[in-house]
Amino acid sequence: MLGEGIIKGMAETARNFLGSYVSDERLTTVQYPEERLPQLENARQFPFLVYDGDDWQKGLRCVSCQICEKECPPKCIYIVKSKDKKPDYKGQPQFYPAVFDIDLSVCMSCGICAEVCPFESIKMDTNYEWSRTDRFGSLLVHKEQLAKPNTHYHEIHPTDAAASDAVLAAEIAKAQAKAKAAAEAKAKAAAAQSTAVPAAA
Ligand code: SF4
Numbered sequence: 122m123l124g125e126g127i128i129k130g131m132a133e134t135a136r137n138f139l140g141s142y143v144s145d146e147r148l149t150t151v152q153y154p155e156e157r158l159p160q161l162e163n164a165r166q167f168p169f170l171v172y173d174g175d176d177w178q179k180g181l182r183c184v185s186c187q188i189c190e191k192e193c194p195p196k197c198i199y200i201v202k203s204k205d206k207k208p209d210y211k212g213q214p215q216f217y218p219a220v221f222d223i224d225l226s227v228c229m230s231c232g233i234c235a236e237v238c239p240f241e242s243i244k245m246d247t248n249y250e251w252s253r254t255d256r257f258g259s260l261l262v263h264k265e266q267l268a269k270p271n272t273h274y275h276e277i278h279p280t281d282a283a284a285s286d287a288v289l290a291a292e293i294a295k296a297q298a299k300a301k302a303a304a305e306a307k308a309k310a311a312a313a314q315s316t317a318v319p320a321a322a
């Protein structure tokens with residue numbers, strides 16, 4: 122029936138409005154900002170940059186590959202790659218973002234940056250309280266404001282954060298196995314060379 126959905130919606134609104142006078146269950150709103158509704162695990166508001174350990178500058182996972190910058194639909198991520206490198210979570214030297222800004226006034230909370238990042242570096246935060254008094258400068262959120270520990274990720278999205286940890290742990294184990302195999306091959310080659318020299322002499 123045409124308009125059935127609208128009628129059902131209006132009936133539900135009326136039930137909640139009248140019922141809220143007699144039952145707390147029908148009270149669907151809260152007295153914000155004194156009260157806040159708990160955030161759902163899959164809620165997403167604005168991105169943040171994950172870091173491991175206690176030092177955000179050392180532990181930032183981002184390697185400045187700029188994939189998120191390219192894929193962001195409204196182009197609100199601005200990255201400047203570093204000139205030097207620092208060890209990443211696998212201990213391998215990597216570039217890092219000298220500048221990583223996101224324009225809060227442009228971001229549409231789509232989460233595409235988090236989906237395309239191959240390094241588990243950028244995730245969606247659940248914080249929605251981003252009002253500012255300065256409509257220009259403070260709407261550009263810098264990396265020191267975007268950086269949040271992995272423990273924060275676990276707090277807001279425990280399921281995703283556990284999956285993310287598993288991905289990184291598998292990559293670290295793979296890198297360690299590769300380094301071990303390379304070291305063993307090198308030692309074997311050195312041993313073969315040292316036994317071959319007296320024979321040739
Ligand atoms: S959430 Fe979407 S719009 Fe916002 S920075 Fe990420 S990709 Fe861009």
Ligand code: SF4
Binds near residue numbers: 184190237239241
């Ligand atoms: S957040 Fe991820 S996709 Fe974006 S630059 Fe850093 S490593 Fe690359």
